[in-house]
Amino acid sequence: xxxxxxxxxxxxxxxxxxxxxxxxxxxxxxxxxxxxxxxxxxxxxxxxxxxxxxxxxxxxxxxxxxxxxxxxxxxxxxxxxxxxxxxxxxxxxxxxxxxxxxxxxxxxxxxxxxxxxxxxxxxxxxxxxxxxxxxxxxxxxxxxxxxxxxxxxxxxxxxxxxxxxxxxxxxxxxxxxxxxxxxxxxxxxxxxxxxxxxxxxxxxxxxxxxxxxxxxxxxxxxxxxxxxxxxxxxxxxxxxxxxxxxxxxxxxxxxxxxxxxxxxxxxxxxxxxxxxxxxxxxxxxxxxxxxxxxxxxxxxxxxxxxxxxxxxxxxxxxxxxxxxxxxxxxxxxxxxxxxxxxxxxxxxxxxxxxxxxxxxxxxxxxxxxxxxxxxxxxxxxxxxxxxxxxxxxxxxxxxxxxxxxxxxxxxxxxxxxxxxxxxxxxxxxxxxxxxxxxxxxxxxxxxxxxxxxxxxxxxxxxxxxxxxxxxxxxxxxxxxxxxxxxxxxxxxxxxxxxxxxxxxxxxxxxxxxxxxxxxxxxxxxxx
Amino acid sequence: xxxxxxxxxxxxxxxxxxxxxxxxxxxxxxxxxxxxxxxxxx
Numbered sequence: 001x002x003x004x005x006x007x008x009x010x011x012x013x014x015x016x017x018x019x020x021x022x023x024x025x026x027x028x029x030x031x032x033x034x035x036x037x038x039x040x041x042x043x044x045x046x047x048x049x050x051x052x053x054x055x056x057x058x059x060x061x062x063x064x065x066x067x068x069x070x071x072x073x074x075x076x077x078x079x080x081x082x083x084x085x086x087x088x089x090x091x092x093x094x095x096x097x098x099x100x101x102x103x104x105x106x107x108x109x110x111x112x113x114x115x116x117x118x119x120x121x122x123x124x125x126x127x128x129x130x131x132x133x134x135x136x137x138x139x140x141x142x143x144x145x146x147x148x149x150x151x152x153x154x155x156x157x158x159x160x161x162x163x164x165x166x167x168x169x170x171x172x173x174x175x176x177x178x179x180x181x182x183x184x185x186x187x188x189x190x191x192x193x194x195x196x197x198x199x200x201x202x203x204x205x206x207x208x209x210x211x212x213x214x215x216x217x218x219x220x221x222x223x224x225x226x227x228x229x230x231x232x233x234x235x236x237x238x239x240x241x242x243x244x245x246x247x248x249x250x251x252x253x254x255x256x257x258x259x260x261x262x263x264x265x266x267x268x269x270x271x272x273x274x275x276x277x278x279x280x281x282x283x284x285x286x287x288x289x290x291x292x293x294x295x296x297x298x299x300x301x302x303x304x305x306x307x308x309x310x311x312x313x314x315x316x317x318x319x320x321x322x323x324x325x326x327x328x329x330x331x332x333x334x335x336x337x338x339x340x341x342x343x344x345x346x347x348x349x350x351x352x353x354x355x356x357x358x359x360x361x362x363x364x365x366x367x368x369x370x371x372x373x374x375x376x377x378x379x380x381x382x383x384x385x386x387x388x389x390x391x392x393x394x395x396x397x398x399x400x401x402x403x404x405x406x407x408x409x410x411x412x413x414x415x416x417x418x419x420x421x422x423x424x425x426x427x428x429x430x431x432x433x434x435x436x437x438x439x440x441x442x443x444x445x446x447x448x449x450x451x452x453x454x455x456x457x458x459x460x461x462x463x464x465x466x467x468x469x470x471x472x473x474x475x476x477x478x479x480x481x482x483x484x485x486x487x488x489x490x491x492x493x494x495x496x497x498x499x500x501x502x503x504x505x506x507x508x509x510x511x512x513x514x515x516x517x518x519x520x521x522x523x524x525x526x527x
Numbered sequence: 528x529x530x531x532x533x534x535x536x537x538x539x540x541x542x543x544x545x546x547x548x549x550x551x552x553x554x555x556x557x558x559x560x561x562x563x564x565x566x567x568x569x
Contacts, residue, residue: 151553188544189551199537208533341550375549382552415534418542 001032001091001111002054004103004124008175012050012097015041017067022052029093032111032126035325036216036402038064044076048097051076053083055090056110056402059217088216100174105165107187107380107410110403111393113165114157117179127394128302133159135476135515143482144364145371146303147507149354153383154376155181158303158511166376167386186378190417192340201423202433208415209239212406213328220276224248224324224401227275229265229443229450231430232333236406238273238437240328246276247328250319252283252311254455258448265443272439279318283452286311287459288506289467295513296467303514306391307456307506316399327401331389332408335382336416337424347425359488359508363481380410453503460502460509465495468509476515483508 004027011024022029022041031039031054039054057063071079083092089110094102103124105113111126116133123131139160145152155163165171168184195201225237227249240247249270254262270278286308289296293310306312319327339349356368379386385408396403406412416424423429434444469492477483488508495502535542 153552186546189547191543191545193538193542194540195537196539201537204534204537211533341548372549378546378549378552383549384553411532414532418534418538 001037001056001089001126002029002093002113002124003032003126003130004029004093004122006101006122006124006173006175008120010095010097010099010101010174012048012095013043013045015050015052015095017041032397032402034400034402035222039067040064040079041068042076042079043068043070044073045070046073046076049076050095051080051083052093052095053079053090054092055083055086056088057216058086058088059215100172100177103165103171103173105167105169107167108408109167109379109381109386109389110405111397112386112390113171114162115165115171115173115179115181116159116162117173118161120175122173122175122179126397128157128162128304129300129518131159131162133162133518135480135518137161138480138482138515140363140480140482141367141370143477143511144360144367146511147360147364147482148356148368148371149507150368150371151383151387152371152375153379153386154374155183156374164390167379167381169376183377187380189378190414192420193418195420201419201429202436205235205412205415205429206239206242206433208412209235209406210243212409212412213239213243213404216404218244218326220245220247221323222325223328224250224279224319224322224326225275225328226330227251227266227269227278228330229262229269229446230330230333231427231434232330232407234269234330234434234443235333235430236328236330237269237275238433239406241273241275246274248276248279248319248322248324250279250315250324250327251281252308252315252452253280254450254452255282255284256454258450261442261446261448262450265446268440268443272437277322279315279322281311281315281318283308283311283455284458286314287455287463289459289463289509289513291463295510295517296463298513298517300517301514302394303511304391304394305510305514306395307510308452309395312395313399316396316401320399320401324401327396327403329392329403329405330407331392331405332381332385332413333427333430335385336407336413337427337429338382338416339421339425343421343425347421349425357504357507359484359491361478361481361484364483381408381413385413456503456506457500458502460506461495461499464505464509465492465502468492468505468512471509471512471516475512477508477512483512 006027015022015024038057041052043050089108090106116123116131137159142158170182173179226233227237228251295301393403431444478485
């Protein structure tokens with residue numbers, strides 16, 4: 001939720017607010033400009049320290065009325081401690097003359113910060129596109145993880161000189177000694193528990209979601225909810241309707257029979273919950289790499305952008321133009337109803353593990369042996385939730401939207417973890433919530449699967465494959481040994497001949513497109 | 528001391544909180560494809 005550029009020695013006392021940024025000499029810090037976000041610079045002359053606290057405004061706390069507070073040392077410490085225990089998303093930047101700058105973020109991971117130290121300077125942003133890293137700077141293991149569908153959550157990014165501030169971590173930067181990041185202690189998680197015979201988990205779940213939503217000041221007109229028709233976003237939408245009112249709804253829509261079913265389900269949820277005006281974007285019209293889109297045209301794209309970045313950008317652009325400022329999502333719903341590894345062994349439900357693609361280059365393949373090394377300690381939210389939030393938040397924030405995902409919150413996850421398996425398996429908790437609210441069987445148990453598989457396959461076959469074939473001869477990833485040119489060329493030829501398997505080419509193409517858009521290609525691989 | 532949650536009354540046993548194996552936190556999307564945004568629906 002901040003962008004920042006620091007240069008030279010740390011200045012603790014000279015920061016001035018210009019209405020847009022905190023400025024000290026050539027250094028500046030810019031809080032995300034949004035009514036959801038408040039900030040205050042707390043200073044103590046006693047020890048010559050300053051701390052900029054940037055946080056999501058909370059409904060049950062006094063709002064910030066002045067951007068600067070001068071306090072005694074104990075008062076200053078209390079403010080810093082309050083920032084670390086803030087109930088919503090928060091980041092603090094602590095500065096002391098002659099010492100380093102400390103940047104700490106909270107446990108929610110809503111808008112992760114990326115950091116790039118260079119030559120006595122530090123650039124920080126929630127948007128990777130602000131940090132110009134070179135393609136000669138790739139981290140082979142992170143690239144391999146992305147290409148091989150293996151999730152890693154750590155301070156590493158696909159660029160070796162760019163770090164990510166993981167949840168609850170503290171970055172320390174000094175213009176002479178550089179950047180270091182301290183991980184927090186591993187987070188505690190709950191075991192499944194035994195419910196009382198008369199317990200009502202559905203009511204408790206609904207109550208938790210309502211509490212989470214109303215923890216911040218919101219307006220009906222300013223809010224929108226992504227209502228795909230699926231379980232997760234429906235939970236968020238129902239809780240929003242009960243608390244904030246008839247908020248706007250939005251979705252990427254499917255075609256064919258699944259699209260008809262999606263339309264009926266969305267219509268029923270919207271009508272019964274009394275939600276507001278609807279805004280949709282047909283995903284097939286803005287598929288991955290469609291010729292008029294930013295990725296096909298070489299405009300800067302982030303390696304972390306989602307598969308449906310073109311369609312999501314269109315949706316958010318329209319939402320923003322319609323006056324939305326907050327966008328609610330169903331992110332975190334899968335993890336809320338997750339199965340523990342030992343439970344999955346008992347139920348026999350599949351793991352959905354993607355095989356390692358044959359087109360991985362030798363340099364990438366070599367790192368797979370260490371793909372589970374150097375991860376961040378146990379996080380409060382699941383690693384997959386944090387990564388999904390990172391993808392989603394940056395896309396929303398580029399359109400001036402503040403993202404809120406009530407299912408991706410510490411207390412809601414703790415609730416999910418505590419439930420017996422029967423309530424989590426197959427999202428029984430969520431389906432029962434809909435059933436008790438009187439929704440039809442088609443909403444509660446849709447007969448057709450609704451996903452973007454056909455969209456991705458068709459878009460990659462039509463637009464992605466020709467682009468990949470065009471880029472392959474001078475591919476950054478193949479030149480660096482991260483993709484195998486022979487294997488990839490063979491795979492492209494097979495897809496072109498059979499018309500199947502085009503989706504498997506998405507990740508190499510997406511990463512290649514991002515790298516090409518961001519920097520000048522490397523001359524030689526890094527050992 | 529462990530803080531009580533608003534849903535404590537639902538349960539008949541004591542809550543056990545501990546540091547999990549990282550496997551627990553990587554259960555969902557480890558290796559999932561690009562074609563689904565969620566496990567079973569969109």
